[in-house]
Amino acid sequence: MAINFNNALGVHERAVNLRIQRAEVLANNLANADTPGFKARDIDFRAALGAAEATSQGLSMTRTNDGHIDTGAAMTERAALLYRNPHQPSLDGNTVDAQQEQATFMRNSMDFQASFQFLNSKFTGLTKAITGQ
């Protein structure tokens, strides 16, 4: 039986990827905390992970012509970005709540560490299986 990394690593590989993408979006929110008119954005993690799972399990459209757009690759590449509902938008149209964004960023990085830990232990397990110890 050949080792298939997709099956062996499970959901964690995609979870780590999504965590990194989310960190990027949140970092962008924080960088634009003082930009007039900037709207804070975020990824719906559950929906994004669900979409990544679905496309990886072969529920994508088949390309019968070279001219067709590869929908599977395009959809999994990046998760859909949504706008945050502001609690208290400022007068200049900025909807970034710096404290909330920072808390979310920290939370995301902890979740990243958790996903990473799982991924790492998958690799450790594989190494054990290969060396037979």
Next chain:
Amino acid sequence: MSLGNIFDIAGSGMTAQSLRLNTTASNIANAETASSSTDEAYRARKPVFSAIQQNMMNQDGFGSGWGPEGAASAGVQVDGVVESDAQLQMRYEPNHPAANEDGYVYYPNVNVVEEMADMMSSSRSFEMNVDVMNTAKSMMQRILTLGQS
């Protein structure tokens, strides 16, 4: 790798905030600079920030595609520095060397209290970007240990 983008984003934020701090320093330093006419008078300077919009397509033709909801922006940029058009302070000081023929001297329209608040705000925002960069760095360092037991 998108973790690398975080460094660019936080870096752009730090650049913008330090420019804002720069204008604040200039405003406070010139708060008492007198001049004899309205044209020569120093006016408070304010930076204008805007979000950098990411290109929908990379150069190799592959969409970085954030989906139909629109492209993500990638950091912040300073569009320019504008001068405040608030009214200048006109003081009657006939003995001042810069006084005009009527004995008036023009002082800048710098609100020092406002500038101090701006200074604190920009230094806090700068720290926030440093925090983000540090977290991204530790995330990247963890990625580098992948597979090591």
